[in-house]
Amino acid sequence: xxxxxxxxISGEQGxxxxxxxxxxxxxxxxxxxxxxxxxxxxxxxxxxxxxxxFTEDEDMPLSKVLDRIYDRESGGQSxxxxxxxxxxxxxxxxxxxxxxxxxxxxxxxKKIIQWYNLLQSRNLLIREDPEKAGExxxxxxxxxxxxxxxxxxxxxxxxxxxDGSRE
Numbered sequence: 001x002x003x004x005x006x007x008x009i010s011g012e013q014g015x016x017x018x019x020x021x022x023x024x025x026x027x028x029x030x031x032x033x034x035x036x037x038x039x040x041x042x043x044x045x046x047x048x049x050x051x052x053x054f055t056e057d058e059d060m061p062l063s064k065v066l067d068r069i070y071d072r073e074s075g076g077q078s079x080x081x082x083x084x085x086x087x088x089x090x091x092x093x094x095x096x097x098x099x100x101x102x103x104x105x106x107x108x109x110k111k112i113i114q115w116y117n118l119l120q121s122r123n124l125l126i127r128e129d130p131e132k133a134g135e136x137x138x139x140x141x142x143x144x145x146x147x148x149x150x151x152x153x154x155x156x157x158x159x160x161x162x163d164g165s166r167e
Contacts, residue, residue, distance in 0.1 A: 002126045003048035003063050006031075006119070010044035015118055018047075031122055048115070053108075054100040062112070063128070068095045069116050070125055077117050081110040088113070 005018040007028065016028035016039070025038040026045070039045055052059035069078055072095055079091055085106040092099060092109045119125050 002128050003066075006048045006124065007039075008046050008048065008051075008115075009039055010046070012043075015048070015115060031118060031124075053096060053112070054103040055096065055098045056100055057098065060096060060099075065096055065112060066116055066119070066125065067127070069113075070120075075120070075125075077120055078113050081113040081117070 007016050007018055009016060009028070015031045017031060019027040019029050019036060021027075022038065025040045027036055028039050029036045048062055051062040053062065053065050079088070081088070083091075088106055088109045089101070092104075092112075093101075116125075
């Protein structure tokens, strides 16, 4: 899943979409209400693409967990996050069998399911294409090379003109 501009703010209900960066804050839009507000640098802001789930081996990115829920539910809504804790643990265990039962709490599972249902209802669950992901770094590496070439030419010209004036 592509979760680049979707963020969670500690102490705030729901998810937000990043709109713009200011000097000491960022402008965000609440996904459910559509209201815009400023999130100041003192607020703990987390991008969903930076969040991961504890597993027995390595941490699993949230995008991969959401992909698994999406596949299991065939793109539909997930279970109600207010169901019994034992049912939520069993459901999450079916999706991510290797999750750490000691470090992942029921509140974490509820939050992940709430986020999934919110993103699904807003049609923001976008699959990441491996081909497109591979193409983006290629275009980024070409641009700096083009920018470096004129800089080298200017330095060479300056050296030639200063060398000629000194002699």
